Amino acid sequence: MEKLGIKEKKKLLPNRTVFHGIVHGLSCPLIGKIKIDVQFGDKTHFRCEPIWFEMKMSGPKGIITIAGDYQKSLTCAAASSRLVESLVIAEEKHLLDRAVAMASEQPTIPSDPKDAEYQGSFQPAMETKKIALDPAHPE
Template sequence: MTFHGIVPGLSCSPMGKVRVDVLFGGRDKCRVENILFEVVDLDNPYHALLGRPALAKFMASIHTAYLKMKMSAPNGPLTVVGNYKVKLETASVGSNLAESLVIAEEKRRIQTAIALAQSSQLN
């Protein structure tokens, strides 16, 4: 399966897959599931992206505006709370990275077009 939209304008195919135990929570209240991740060679500010299959396995309910995720755990409901400062920093890094990658791809396409135009003039 090819990934699209992680970095705008670019797509990539997985290099392989890896199974990893993913743990949410702490010592007194936690939840662990074994998740299959697809590994890609892509510059991205995130270490891992959890998609619908992972969230379904945890039976998690997410609220992106409040940066909260809730799921059931053996000792009662578990709430995972995000950090707004980290979210803003990551969004900024991701935006800058995406912009630079898109600009690099546009430059490559322009250079290809120029090379084709010059070769057709020589013929």
């Protein structure tokens, strides 16, 4: 922060990002994040944009700097993608198995609703009156 000319720590905002596995057995939160104006281009053609930066994290022996490895990142991303896909497939199979189990528990409904053996769970609360919906077809 000092090298960037930022002297006020109050400009740092809290950040919820946490790294795991960098310090063995511990999780390490970032120091914070800050918005800094960055100028792109040259003296004649330039643009200034505010950009959020996440500040480094502190470790047992001072500030920790992490160097990236793009090949390893791609490998990890592909592996996690396969893991997520397998978890989604497993969850969908579980839901399908539940639906099949629920369907097999349902009583079969006869094709003729007037079937004497079939006893539906619906019972009218009071006396009912039969009304023909279509006079041309009273049945």
